[in-house]
Amino acid sequence: MKTTASYFRVILFTIASIGVIEYLYETGTEWAMFTQYLFWLIVGCIVLFAIAFEICIEALETVLAHSLEEEAKVKYIAKRKEDQQRPFNKINAFYQRLLGSKSIKEEHEIILDHNYDGIKELDNNLPPWWVYSFYASILFAVVYLVRFEVFHDYNQVEEYEAAVEFAQKEISEWKKTAKNLVDITTVEVLTEASDLSAGKKIFNANCVACHKADGGGGIGPNLTDTNWILGGGIKNVFKTISEGGRDGKGMVSWKSDLKPLEMAQVASYVLTFQGTTPAEPKDPEGNVWTPEATDK
Ligand code: HEC
Numbered sequence: 351m352k353t354t355a356s357y358f359r360v361i362l363f364t365i366a367s368i369g370v371i372e373y374l375y376e377t378g379t380e381w382a383m384f385t386q387y388l389f390w391l392i393v394g395c396i397v398l399f400a401i402a403f404e405i406c407i408e409a410l411e412t413v414l415a416h417s418l419e420e421e422a423k424v425k426y427i428a429k430r431k432e433d434q435q436r437p438f439n440k441i442n443a444f445y446q447r448l449l450g451s452k453s454i455k456e457e458h459e460i461i462l463d464h465n466y467d468g469i470k471e472l473d474n475n476l477p478p479w480w481v482y483s484f485y486a487s488i489l490f491a492v493v494y495l496v497r498f499e500v501f502h503d504y505n506q507v508e509e510y511e512a513a514v515e516f517a518q519k520e521i522s523e524w525k526k527t528a529k530n531l532v533d534i535t536t537v538e539v540l541t542e543a544s545d546l547s548a549g550k551k552i553f554n555a556n557c558v559a560c561h562k563a564d565g566g567g568g569i570g571p572n573l574t575d576t577n578w579i580l581g582g583g584i585k586n587v588f589k590t591i592s593e594g595g596r597d598g599k600g601m602v603s604w605k606s607d608l609k610p611l612e613m614a615q616v617a618s619y620v621l622t623f624q625g626t627t628p629a630e631p632k633d634p635e636g637n638v639w640t641p642e643a644t645d646k
Pocket residue numbers: 552553556557558559560561569570571577578579580581582587590591595596597599600601602604616617620635636
């Protein structure tokens with residue numbers, strides 16, 4: 351690869367293919383480029399292919415040039431050089447237009463006729479990029495002034511409140527899809543009927559032997575009263591189910607058997623026992639728990 355243009359083409363092609371492969375790669379919400387080593391293997395192959403392609407084209411052109419007569423050859427080579435330069439000429443011309451400055455050759459046209467100790471001044475035009483940004487800022491200021499100072503569209507407080515409301519909506523959307531990500535710090539009481547009935551099923555399958563179906567207690571303590579050994583409230587109950595009770599008491603850790611969502615469901619179900627009257631209630635154990643007193 352001898353020309354800058356071909357390097358450019360290869361780089362552009364590489365960037366484009368990284369974009370396309372990332373788009374096509376099925377990795378859900380993850381980035382394929384960070385998680386899949388195959389990704390870079392494919393990109394590597396594509397880059398090799400692009401380089402090989404450039405080299406082949408160059409070789410073909412060289413072979414073609416050699417088969418020409420002497421005079422045509424010189425012409426051909428000159429033309430090729432010019433072609434390679436052309437994209438840069440265009441970029442250059444565009445850049446010059448943005449600057450709006452005169453080339454050094456034309457500078458004598460705009461030189462001012464005063465002279466301070468040999469320092470002369472050029473009467474350059476303001477660069478167009480600057481002039482247009484200035485006009486744009488004036489337009490912006492007018493619109494801004496009318497919108498916020500005359501019509502009082504919205505103020506910062508309202509903007510903040512809208513942003514918070516939007517974020518809260520997003521959080522609740524996210525919670526719906528991320529229920530399984532709950533842990534001790536984020537768990538909240540689930541109130542949907544489907545979660546509670548799932549919790550009931552888990553309770554009946556795993557917990558009734560010690561706590562009874564109505565929560566009245568047996569080997570385990572009564573779950574219907576306001577007394578708790580290990581603390582009430584969703585966070586403590588979730589923690590007890592997840593980590594287990596005190597050593598040797600019989601309440602094991604359930605986190606290897608139940609998923610986080612299942613623990614949240616059964617914990618929410620356990621809390622529905624509060625205030626009910628079981629058939630054979632076990633005497634209260636532990637202390638009366640209130641959210642304010644022992645919320646850890
Ligand atoms: C082998 C019997 C047994 C099983 C099965 C059992 N528990 Fe327990 N549970 C206990 C005992 C015993 C305690 C008291 C632990 C302590 O004193 O540290 C307890 C405590 C608890 C507590 C805390 C009560 C308090 O007063 O702080 C909760 C909540 C609880 N269990 C829920 C459950 C749930 C939900 C299940 C089913 C997934 C379950 N338990 C299964 C025996 C059991």
